[in-house]
Amino acid sequence: MADLIGPAAFGDLFRSFQRSAWRWEAQETYRQADEVEPWQRWHDGIPVLEDLDWLRPWLDDVRAATQAGRVFQRVRKLTDxxxxxxxxxxxxxxxxxxxxxxxxxxxxxxxxxxxLPEHDFWIFDEVQVAVLQFGLDGLTGAEIVTEPATVARYNSWRNIAWTTAVPFDDFAKT
Incomplete structure (x- = not known):
């Protein structure tokens, strides 16, 4: 049986993992409240990289974690x-x-x-999976999975996606 946690407890996972945090990002769109205004500014023609204040806490956390030797990776599924x-x-x-x-x-x-699955998830330290739950207003929480066989299935999906996907920098050059 998996535990359900809310957005705050989900956020705590990014401060407690030891080695790696890996994400499968499968949605065509997300409806996060903190993205509404930045997305609208971009939609109105303002270059997105001119104002990253809304994203700064995440970027600072990633930078601190990676400088401490922890790994952040993700594969984003793209529509055509x-x-x-x-x-x-x-x-x-x-x-x-x-x-x-x-x-x-x-x-x-x-x-x-x-x-590969149609739902989003994070894998923390290869032993814990957070299956993301979304509502009309974005992330509502996550189902935490630690059962070894189920975690192994998610790690297998990670390996398939990771070895097949193209690094962002290489993709951006095409």
Whole structure:
């Protein structure tokens, strides 16, 4: 049986992991309250990298963790064509990479061929999975999974996605 936690407890996971935090990002759009205004500014033509105050806490946390030797990685599934949200995220991504996240990209059609899940999750230290739960207003919490066989399945999906995806910097050059 998995435990359900709210957004605050989910945030605590990023301060307590020891070695690695890995994300599978599968949604075409997210409705996070803290992204509404920055997305609208981008939509109105203001370059996204000019105002990253809304993202600064995350970037600072990633930078501190990676400087301490911990690893942040993610694979983002991309639609074809990109949704408007994903186009915005592609412009935000260089800030994440500069902070220390290793971000790779995987086309949606390939993710389906590989049998990767349609839901988002984080894997912490290869022993704990947080299956993200979303509502109309964004993240509502996470289901925490520690059962070894289920965690192994998530680690297998991670390995498939990670070895198949293209690093952001390489993708951006194409």
């Amino acid at each position: 064509p990109l949704t408007e949200y994903l186009r915005w995220q592609m412009e935000v991504t260089p800030a994440n990479v500069e902070a220390g996240e290793d971000i790779r990209l995987l086309p949606d059609h390939l993710a389906r061929e590989l049998g």
